[in-house]
Amino acid sequence: MISQFALMYFPDGVASLRQMWRTLAPAGRLAVAVWAPVDRARGYQILVDIAARQCGSEATAVLAAPFVLGNPAELAKLFIDSGISGASVTLYEGSVRFPSIKEFIRIEVKGSPLADMLSDEEMETLATESERALAEFVVPSGEIIMPMDAHIVTASKR
Numbered sequence: 001m002i003s004q005f006a007l008m009y010f011p012d013g014v015a016s017l018r019q020m021w022r023t024l025a026p027a028g029r030l031a032v033a034v035w036a037p038v039d040r041a042r043g044y045q046i047l048v049d050i051a052a053r054q055c056g057s058e059a060t061a062v063l064a065a066p067f068v069l070g071n072p073a074e075l076a077k078l079f080i081d082s083g084i085s086g087a088s089v090t091l092y093e094g095s096v097r098f099p100s101i102k103e104f105i106r107i108e109v110k111g112s113p114l115a116d117m118l119s120d121e122e123m124e125t126l127a128t129e130s131e132r133a134l135a136e137f138v139v140p141s142g143e144i145i146m147p148m149d150a151h152i153v154t155a156s157k158r
Contacts, residue, residue, distance in 0.1 A: 003032045005150075008069045017082035021157070028157050030084070036091060036149035037070030043096070043146030046133045047108065054125050055118055062114050075151055087155040096148040101134050102127065104144055 001024050010016040017032075024030055038045050044063070052060040069075050072089045079087035098104040105127045109115070118126065137144040 001028060001030050003030075005033050005035065005066070007032055008034055008066055013069070013078050014082045017079060017084060021082065021084050021155075024157050026157060030087075030153075030155045030157070032153045034069040034075065034151050034153070035067050036151055038064055038067040040070070040149040041067065041096075041147060043104070043134055043137055043144070044108075044148070047105075047130060050126060050129050050133060051114075054129065055114075055122050059114055059117060062112055062117070063108070070151070072151055075153060079153060079155065084155050087153050089151050089153050091149060091151055093147070093149050095145050097143055097145045100142055101131050101138065101144055104134070105130050 001020055003020065007013055007016060020030055020032075035041065038048060044067070048060055048063045051063050069078070072091070076087060076089050098107065109118070109123065109126065134144060134146075137146045139145055
């Protein structure tokens with residue numbers, strides 16, 4: 001059974017993991033992917049910092065939400081609390097690519113609950129500051145490529 005980047009959005013992580021484990025076949029394997037801490041996704045950290053300055057704590061919380069399970073010790077404890085013993089947490093270094101900074105902002109901000117939270121003026125300010133702050137990730141094609149790491153947790157049912 002695989003869960004890709006969803007566990008951090010479930011209201012009750014322990015109950016969700018218990019259900020995954022309960023429905024897993026005997027001798028089955030569970031793999032759960034969650035994002036590493038936001039500081040291991042520098043482009044997202046920059047966006048979160050801009051949102052904190054320009055838009056306030058509610059906007060910051062929305063952008064930081066995908067990274068709430070980033071602490072490997074807390075993540076491992078979540079599995080233990082769910083009754084899943086022997087789970088292994090492994091960090092995988094990776095990157096994320098977008099066609100442009102503008103597209104990154106459109107997807108991550110306008111494609112989130114922030115779309116309804118920010119005024120057009122706040123959105124424009126966020127986009128303008130992001131264009132400058134994220135310039136270091138732009139490659140010659142105009143795309144942006146940013147580091148973004150993940151934790152993969154695996155466990156086997158005996």
